[in-house]
Amino acid sequence: MMYRAKIEISLKQGHSDPEGETTAESLKELGYPIETTKVSKVYEITLSARSAKEANxxxxxxxxxxLANPTKDNYSFTIEEMQ
Amino acid sequence: MMYRAKIEISLKQGHSDPEGETTAESLKELGYPIETTKVSKVYEITLSARSAKEANxxxxxxxxxxLANPTKDNYSFTIEEMQ
Known part of the structure; x- marks a missing residue:
């Protein structure tokens, strides 16, 4: 069976996010009423597995x-069976 | 009012995704039954606006x-009011 996993990797609280900070600065310079910006990454992976449990x-x-660096990253994911 | 927007920027179909390809190769080398990997980026932005419509x-x-390059990127977002 084929499954599609959507995995989000984000920085743990307290780790610096230079890309997010730069983006926030740029948006503020353009005049947008931004408070904070955080950047994270999403991997969409298709894989074969015998069951949803195995895919998980x-x-x-x-x-x-x-995919995630345990020192600085949190991860979460969802899995769905592909049609 | 404060709103939190979650914006996903992904590559349009047909554009090469070297990061996704390299990740797929690494996962295959580790023995995982991967077919494809696509990488996209998520911006989580907090902003002030008078209404959900204005935030949108x-x-x-x-x-x-x-945030998105119209030549190569698709974008989608969700907005929620912050407590």
């Missing part, structure tokens, strides 16, 4: 092994 | 003026 386990492992 | 209009304009 694989994606969680991928996050821990490769 | 401002965020759409920010996307067109700064």
């Amino acid at each position: 386990r694989l994606v969680d492992e991928m996050c821990r092994r490769l | 209009r401002l965020v759409d304009e920010m996307c067109r003026r700064l």
Whole structure:
């Protein structure tokens, strides 16, 4: 079965986010009433697995092994079966 | 009123996504049954606006003026009022 996982990797609280800060500055310079900007990354991955449970386990492992840095990143994901 | 906007910027179909391709290769080398990987970016912005409608209009304009490149990017966003 094919599954589509949508994985969001964001910075943990307290870690500096230079890209977000620069974006906020640029938006303020353009006159927008911005308070804060945070940037995160989304991976959309299609994978094959025998069940939703296995897909879940694989994606969680991928996050821990490769996609997220446990020192500075939080991750969350959703999984759906593809038609 | 304060609003929180979550803006997702992704590549239009047909544009090359080297980061996604490299991530897919790395995951395959680790033995994961991956088909494709697409990377996109999420901006979480807090802004002040008089109404949800105005917040919507401002965020759409920010996307067109700064955050998304109309040649290669799609964008979508959601807005919620902050407590």
